[in-house]
Amino acid sequence: MENSSDEYRIQSFDLDTQMLLKTALKDPSSVNLDKVSNIIVDQSLKDPVFSKEAGRICYTIVQVHNAETKQGNGNVFRRNLLNRLQQEFKDREETRGRSLQEWVCYVTFICNIFDYLKVNNMPMVALVHPVYDCLMRLAQPDALMNEEEVDCLVLQLHRIGEQLEKVNSQRMDELFFLLRDGFLLQEGLTSMSRLLLLEILEFRAGGWLLSSTAHKYYYSEIAD
């Protein structure tokens, strides 16, 4: 079932690239994995939908690759992927200045990778602070003015907030100081942004769960 939706996402590439990715998913050591990781990063920065899916594709490639080589250490793909992410991380402020969408895609992508790629079933330590840095950036007053960024921030917290807090609760506290401040004090927030912020505040306060009444409050109108 995973494969089918992976292939679905791959449709947006040109034919050669589709072939390359398909091969990478089945037999990673037979392709140029540097190239594959670059393609995945590039596409993630362009395509908001893909940036949410890319983690799983990367996960599959890493798993298959590890199984093939029988050890995780020579993992070219992961190394290259992470180093690409790091490069983009360094340039994130320029990226944000240039294109909000690309910036939001980047955050979505790095969080997705954080979510999917694990080291011995534990989150990758190297990504913890970068991910926090991105989320903190989204929680700054100027970013809170953009619904797009608030939406991204909240979505990421829904997905990986709990894991992040487990590995570093202090920074989560700091992040939520910003979110409370933004919710309470910042002028000019749209009501949608306020709603999203309030929801995530409640979500974390409830132990990364929304009570059924809260859920009803936030989602019943959408269902209508």
Next chain:
Amino acid sequence: MSDWIRDNRRDTLSREHNKRSTSLSRWSNCRKRGIDGSLRAKRDTDGSDMVNNGHADGSYRKSHNRHASFTTPESTGPVSSFIRQADWGSQVEDDEMRRDVHRDVQRYRRRILGPEVTQRERKTSSGSSGSCDSREGETMETDEAVLLRRQKQINYGKNTLAYDRYISEVPKHMRQPGVHPKTPNKFRKYSRRSWDQQIKLWKVKLHAWDPPAKNAQDKGLNNIEELGLDDVMEVELDFPTLSDSKDTTATNSLSLEGEDCLGTPVKIQKTEPTAEPACYS
């Protein structure tokens, strides 16, 4: 109020926010806890800032500590310091290897010493050289840095086509000591020199399973780069069948001295140039 927002926006966008001494007033001027604003002085939206320049000194130290203790939950070896500046790919790999080594240590103890001794008694033995005999209880290597270095060397050897071919062509029960390559035991106490020599001899033996040259160039480029394959091949003919490598600190061992944590082994001095043509034949 709007001043406040604009102020902040400028503040956030400017990379050199520490020129202005806004860090205290930034949020606290609108807060009930504003009077002792030092509570909220901290601000690190930007990871690189954290590293490059101190903010209010307290906050810098705080975040730094947090990072260090987080990176190495179980021990604070010399490893954490070089991890700080490595690229993410290497950081994750080091992290992975450290966890693997810790797991191996536990397994090895269980296997060798029985379950009752598994409690941590590290630090009892330092990583210095010395006895290399087989009573594992006393002579087990527990220094994390040493184990990691050794694991890395072993990984380089195993991450080769030759190794893959070897383990698939020679099943475990067919392997004979002295004839077939045997991975050095990283948990035994050996001197640095002895260990490096064992690794080298092991790699040399593994090269007997190198794929035909053409093939190697197609598929194994990465592996070859990492291992510095031709370097090792030059010495191949020097040690055809050495069974117990422990005390053979012969000709080339010195040249490996600087290898420890680097990707590629140092060039081995050519002791016998005549061996070279044999490489790809």
